[in-house]
Amino acid sequence: MIAGVIALIVLAIWIGLAATGFWRTDQYDARLSLASPEQWPDVVAVVPARDEADVIARSIGSLAAQDYPGNFRILLVDDDSSDGTGDVARSIASDRVTVLRGKTLAAGWTGKLWALSQGIAAAGTPDYLWLTDADIAHAPDTLRTLVSIAKAGDRQLVSFMARLHCDRRAERALIPAFVWFFQLLYPFAKVNRPGRMAGAAGGCVLVRRDGLEQAGGIGAIRGALIDDCTLGALMKTQGPIWLGLTDRSRSIRPYEDAGAIARMIARSAYAQLHYSPWRLAGTLVGLALVYLSPPVFAVFGTGLAQWAGLAAWLVMAALFQPMLAFYRRSPLWGLALPGIAAFYSGCTFLSAWQHARGRGGMWKGRAQAALGQ
Structure with missing residues (x-):
């Protein structure tokens, strides 16, 4: 019952995001x-x-x-x-x-x-x-x-x-x-x-x-x-x-590789959260709920949770399609969005970790994150 309610909430979130139209590529x-x-x-x-x-x-x-x-x-x-x-x-x-x-x-x-x-x-x-x-x-x-x-x-x-x-x-x-x-x-x-x-x-x-x-x-x-x-x-x-x-x-x-992309993302991800550990925790939990739970429910759930999870997964994949088409990538990458989101979540955590070590905002050998606090 609880799993079904959570899956329905996540599905509602994705339907709400779809209604905003953020995913369109018409501003071109x-x-x-x-x-x-x-x-x-x-x-x-x-x-x-x-x-x-x-x-x-x-x-x-x-x-x-x-x-x-x-x-x-x-x-x-x-x-x-x-x-x-x-x-x-x-x-x-x-x-x-x-x-x-x-x-x-x-x-x-x-x-x-x-x-x-x-x-x-x-x-x-x-x-x-x-x-x-x-x-x-x-x-x-x-x-x-x-x-x-x-x-x-x-x-x-x-x-x-x-x-x-x-x-x-x-x-x-x-x-x-x-x-x-x-x-x-x-x-x-x-x-x-x-x-x-x-x-x-x-x-x-x-x-x-x-x-x-x-x-x-x-x-x-x-x-x-x-x-x-x-x-x-x-x-x-x-x-x-x-x-x-x-x-x-x-x-x-x-x-060159995923590591280079991770460094690019990590340079400013924690700054986007205003260097707040509370916002970091909320963001990571929210990403897990919104992106990762749908495929988990779809594969391992039963009944309402499974169907709502599958629907949420398909909605997020559909919203990714215009950008995939713009970059001439296969539509099947839409189904991989939960895994991609997990990578970006890891980069966000890395950004916070680097900031804690005094190496936040690294760009061409300069740690700059402290300036934005």
Whole structure:
């Protein structure tokens, strides 16, 4: 009887989640009907880079190749690289590209935001700032699309969730779920409507410079570990924002194995819980209940518990289908979502464990989590 009640509650949770529509992939730049603005605004791209020599030529090269009709410059901030990142970037034959040597990390800042702050300070007074990561490559029309979306809705921020690298075995199993879980936390359609929900994807963000200044500048979020969504929330105080999927911006850094993906997730998972052990415990119990109990009931339960567990398992698998289709993965991966969720639960616990050992928020040799507390 108790098992049946629990299974019904879990099924109700999944039906409720389905009703929210978080799982849809309709917030997609390719689905927008866009008109070119009457006048193309000035844009400066700011790229923070630390030890990115293996990907920087392709990344900066894709920026230099933008077919943007307006004034456009690129500032790469070499954040104390030890692998010649700055030299590789300087070798790119483009008068659009300037390489800045970053200053020593200032107290109270995360490394990425400190590098961005230096690039923004050197950018002058463009209309927009394009903040993009050094391991993202962009199609030639990416900037035109970003600006067109921003101008069409008088938006303060436009962000593309870059298509993540998804060719290797571990990536095929785990990466679509990363974006799906991100959508669960920050439903794109809700982000794009008026209200308090805000978010952004840090690999590709276009922001109005004056709006950023009025909101307090990048220094207002200097210690944020989840800097993209914090920036999204900051900019939504100034006006509308937009976050969506794209094929135009793509991550070009592969994840070698599941361990590499685990490290990526663990870097900020505990920060998402505001470094609270109580929230951690609640999250792990909730994940076990919502994701793991349905297949357990479906396989080992009887009667009502078995049927409700099976129904919940099928609903969660169905909600995963649009993202699997976007990443061109087999629909059968939907049935593996409980196991994938278990992996992400482990990464969340790992994040908390690393934080307890003083190694939280590790990024390029820097433990940064304490800044966000």
